[in-house]
Amino acid sequence: METALPVVRLRPGADARRIRHGHPWAYDNEVVADRRTRALAPGSLAVLEDETRTPLALVAVNPGSKLFARVLDRDPAARIDRAWIAGRLRAALALRARLHEAPFYRLVHAEADGLPGVVIDRFGAAAVFQPNAAWADLRREDFAAALAEVAGVGTVVLNGTGRARALEGLAEETVVLRGALAGPVEVPMNGAVYLADLTGGQKTGLYYDQRENHAFAARLAGGARVLDVFCHVGGFALAALAAGAASALAIDSSGPALALAGEGAARTGVADRFATRRQEAFEALAALGAEGATFDLVICDPPAFAPSKQALEAGLRAYERLARLAAPLVAPGGFLVLCSCSHAADLARFRLASTRGIGRAGRSAQLIRTGFAGPDHPQHPALPESGYLKALFFRLA
DSSP states (O other): OOOOOOEEEBOTTOOHHHHHTTOOEEOGGGBOOOHHHHTSOTTEEEEEEOTTSOEEEEEEEOTTSSSOEEEEESSTTOOOSHHHHHHHHHHHHHHHHHHOSSSEEEEEEGGGGTOTTEEEEEETTEEEEEEOSHHHHHTHHHHHHHHHHHHOOSEEEEEEOSHHHHHTTOOOEEEEEESOOOSOEEEEETTEEEEEOTTTSSTTSSOGGGHHHHHHHHHTOTTOEEEEESOTTTHHHHHHHHTTOSEEEEEESOHHHHHHHHHHHHHHTOGGGEEEEESOHHHHHHHHHHHTOOEEEEEEOOSOSOSSGGGHHHHHHHHHHHHHHHGGGEEEEEEEEEEEOOSSSOHHHHHHHHHHHHHHTTOOEEEEEEEOOOTTSOOOTTOGGGOOOEEEEEEEO
């Protein structure tokens, strides 16, 4: 006989309708925080009730997190086990199989795929699993087994790094849960070959979210001189070269990332048109400006300058400064692509900061496209922050 799950109750006055209408979180200030609920172990399962004791959902709780309860299933009687995880993975895989012919994509995008706090990127026969919530971290072996069963992957890497885990009180670690890796993995995308380091690279090793923005930039790149700043393993530069760019200069502060970018250029067959420069981005942009360098297509894809609300104003100033330094490097009639992956900076504020920077550089612009993450990064309709990625494509006079 199974033991009944503990109950977590919303405070009087808390908006239970928000949970009923699809929001996947209950915050710590919305929950009755008595001694019993505070004593629950991070990652524990519980039944969430409203103030009238009506069950709302089965949730995973973490008393040490502002996201006190994450909705796992609308059925309070659901059983969260390996079979349940496999069911969610099958639904996620069905979408990606329609979107992509080759098995290289984001397989699970957290709440939007019904697996709160879980990110899984697939790299052919390997997958990188990021359990950014305590409930998923506790079930790492079930996830690894379900991935093997559902997706047929032989290698599963747990990437336990990043700010989200720290907010959950989880330790940083990277470990191979299943299989083995012989080195970086080749990823074919947009006509180029990228190399992803699944154990030592940034995030999961590659940024699949920019795939469609890479493709649009590549449409602008025929015969162009391209500058790719914050290039990581070659992101925009390799796609542009594969589409016929005359040359590409890729700038990043990471030597290992640039080495992978160079190897990707070689395997794509464009190494003769590809150059790298290891330097801090703002310093590099200022130096190129002092040199009088110009390019037909300039892309700046920085890490999150505003990862939290507290960092928003400083982040917006950084985005404005980036635009101000990059705009003078664009030849008349050329294109400037400015990206933000900051959850806290919404599209309107990011666009305003970018436009101000361009104006402060003395340039006028047309906004020709606003890009977002690809459809393998679906948005949760009740979580505006899940639409984190923005890419602004400007044509400068």
